[in-house]
Amino acid sequence: MQSVRRPAAATAELSALARLGLTPAGAVWITLLVLIALVAVPVALGNQPYFLNVLTNTSALAFISLGVWVTFSIGRINIAQGAFAMIGGYTTAILSTRYGLSFWLCLPLSALIAAGVGALIGWPILRLRGVYFAMITLSLTEAVRLAFLNGGEFTQGATGIVNIPRPAGIDSPLAFYLFAVVLLLLGLLAVWRLSTSRIGWVFRSLRLNEELASSIGIDIARYRVLAFAFSCGLGGLGGAFFAAFLQNIYPASYSVIDSVNFMLYCFLGGLDFVLGPVVGAFVLVIGFEILHGLQQYQSLMYGVLMIGVILWLPNGILSLRLRTRAAAGSDAEVAASSDAAPGPTAR
Amino acid sequence: MSLLQVDDVSKRFGGLVAIDRVSFEVETGEIVSVIGPNGAGKSTLFKVITSFLKPTAGQVLFEGAPITGLQPHIVARRGVVRTFQESTIFKEMTALENVVVAHHLRVRAGTPGIYFATPTARADERRFQDSAAGILEYLGLGGVKHMPARNLPHGYLRALGIALALATEPRLLLLDEPFAGMNTEEKERAVEMVRGIRERGVTVLLVEHDMPSVMRISDRIVVLNFGRKIAEGGPDQIRRDPTVIEAYLGREDEELGA
DSSP: OOOOOOOGGGHHHHHHHHHHTOOHHHHHHHHHHHHIIIIIHHHHHTTOHHHHHHHHHHHHHHHHHHHHHHHHHTTOOOOOHHHHHHHHHHHHHHHHHHSOOOHHHHHHHHHHHHHHHHHHHHHHHTTOOHHHHHHHHHHHHHHHHHHHHTOGGGTTGGGOEEOOOOOTTOOSHHHHHHHHHHHHHHHHHHHHHHHHSHHHHHHHHHHHOHHHHHHTTOOHHHHHHHHHHHHHHHHHHHHHHHHHHHSEEOGGGSOHHHHHHHHHHHHHHOTTOTTHHHHHHHHHHHHHHHGGGGGGGHHHHHHHHHHHHHHHOTTOTTHHHHHHHHHHHHHHHHHHGGGSOSSSOOO | OOSEEEEEEEEEETTEEEEEEEEEEEOTTOEEEEEOSTTSSHHHHHHHHTTSSOOSEEEEEETTEEOTTSOHHHHHHHTEEEOOSSOOSOTTSBHHHHHHHTTGGGOOSOHHHHHTTOHHHHHHHHHHHHHHHHHHHHTTOGGGTTSBGGGSOHHHHHHHHHHHHHHTOOSEEEEESTTTTOOHHHHHHHHHHHHHHHHTTOEEEEEOSOHHHHHHHOSEEEEEETTEEEEEEOHHHHHHOHHHHHHTTTOOGGGGTO
């Protein structure tokens, strides 16, 4: 939103990036990330299905966490994402096994249904804030699990739904990996666009002060529901992916601990960055895999590391990057703010 | 027809009567002040007018239409916008970002348009950048517009709060204690600022403690005590009103700005 001064020659090229809310440095990073994910990883690990599956799994988990990040941006701690992944998963499971619908139709429908359910439930519960909202979303995860468990013929109860067909054209670990990564990149783009647009600024204003936001004419109820529905839609899409990837879904597929994990990925990655949940998911999931060698101490070590990150980096892993940039950029910033009036300086 | 009409408004909190059958009107282009000792119900009245609170009885009309019971953002859309007592701003944004966000009522693009950055949405944002910079300049905040709002000195925060309200292009601006905690020089500037706002065609209703400033700035004054309106009139009239003097409990005359 803040205009950035740049050399006049580069403006034509940059305007397209700026429209997306990208800085040139950001664009370089994103390009690098895309190249690693879509070229380097397949070349290096193309014939190692185990590692590919770990990465596929992590990418999809990161995708689902992106939604939780959106709810964080309006100042709400969302521990319901597992429920919406489950709703999306069951939508795809039921539509594809019972009605023979193509996965490529199930995928968007799962997102829409999850978003719709999210909007309906979100409308009343989003009045709550802080720990009250967190608690009710946590209960929601459990309530949805119980609903699917007791859904009778429709959901097949504890037996779950198995033999979900694979998406047409996606039949190898590598194909699933590429599908998951493309999905994650598109999700990142979608959330990035949201958070850099006015909608993202309105979300931030809600997080900072809802009363003030309503006093300047912002319909806070509407934007709260919009954020939550967007979040649930991402959860539903991710759930649909998992249903097709694992080819089964049970009421036990998503429990409270999964919802908590989705939230933790955001929290540990960094709430100030769209990439936060992605970094958080990869560091935590892959970190857990690496600790596999410790056998019975795996969970213990994992817990210790998690506490360490929260203590040393309360603003998330990505705040490391911000810190180094702030140190390097402070001189430039002083020069740039020379038009500021005499008075107290920013830092 | 009056711009604002407060019509027999009462507000009870349990057994406590915060406002008791208060009526008054504000005409277009006026500066009207609501004064009264602590606990007289000024802030409650303020919240009722901007629909942050629902009155127990009575109603508030803006341009002849009732605004009681509407949600605050709809009241703001009609043109009734308030500021807050404390330095209530979006602390994690810069001054400029604060004011750009506050242009929300003037967005012409729809939500999908904003998301996909259509030409209309981009034109909106360009307009808001210019307009926000203009408002900040006008209120003397031009030099600090890129500063994070949480780092602004206290005196600037109130001006920023007013900048947010002005960005909505209100018809009626309600200022909640705009002079509280200011020194003489700052009050001087703030009085000029409020007059300037009226020059821009905005009607001003303010709630204030500071008598000398109120006496200097107001066209009319409404005095509340224990939730009741005890007097209404021009500054000179109010200054001499025996009920008002008594309400202020035989305080020294200076306090009434004599």
